[in-house]
Amino acid sequence: MQATAYTYDPSTRSGSVLLDDGTPVPFDTAAFDAGGLRLLRPGQRVRIEYAKGEAESAGNISLVTLQTF
Template sequence: MQATAYTFDPQTRSGSVLLDDGTPLSFDGAAFDAGGLRLLRVGQRVRIELAATDSGEQRVTLVTLQTF
């Protein structure tokens, strides 16, 4: 799934993305590290992977750059 980087904190390696419909989703440092990135700029297009939590909510498990 594609999204746009909305916020990013390089200290914690966490932030948020906006889906194409405008829905914000947060990600943690583990999801950022899983993508192998070193830095993320606000506005960059990214590819994310989601997984359902026990409560049924969607959680970002991977953030990486969108390549064409």
């Protein structure tokens, strides 16, 4: 699923993304580290994945990485 980076705190390596419908969804350090990124800037398009078996509405993001075309 695609989203847009909304917030990012480099000291905790966590933040939030906005889904295409405008819903903010938080992500934690583990999700950021799983994507292999070093930095994330608000406005960047990202690809996110949810933890297996979790409902998307729960906001349990398991991976955040840059969206490439």
